[in-house]
Amino acid sequence: MADLTLTSPNATSFVVAGGELSIYWTYSGVQPPSPSTISVELVDNSKKLFTGPLALFANLATTSGKASWSIPKLGYTGSSFSVILVANINGEATIFAQGPSFAILPEGTVNNATPAAQEPVVHSGATMTARWSLAGQAAVAAAGMATFLMHI
Incomplete structure (x- = not known):
């Protein structure tokens, strides 16, 4: 079997x-x-x-x-x-x-869905961290002067 x-x-x-x-x-x-x-x-x-x-x-x-x-x-x-x-x-x-x-x-809840347990994403040249939750909210912190909070 x-x-x-x-x-x-x-x-x-x-x-x-x-x-x-x-x-x-x-x-x-x-x-x-x-x-x-x-x-x-x-x-x-x-x-x-x-x-x-x-x-x-x-x-x-x-x-x-x-x-x-x-x-x-x-x-x-x-x-x-x-x-x-x-x-x-x-x-x-x-x-x-x-x-x-x-x-x-439901459709439209999140874009590019990633499980909440995923490690932060780091791009070369700049640091960017994205955290996704099942509720569809993400906090995105950009290196430098600004921090943005996006609700999807």
Whole structure:
């Protein structure tokens, strides 16, 4: 059997509706893999939007390790989503991996979304620090005479 581990999205991840959800996993086990293909599904752990998994991709090679889903702009926001990797074994759906919960924020919440735990960004020639929060507020301090506070 396949040994699959979801590596992204992780517990500190968030994405914005209208953007891309990058999904990554690792595979270790026998070659050729068993099962050879998997499905990638989205689960709403809060059960507010849908009660069962939403199939995002089917019949992906188990060893491919990645997929990217274009999130619709409307209808998919919340803080309790997770991704599962599923295969059909002997006519039954079998979950091989489930990632931790992550958030999908409403469109326009943040630009160039970066998890809040990210290290400060330093550009050559000048120092600039950006901190993003899930609430969509960022404090940007520029070296020199001015400090700016932007609300997104």
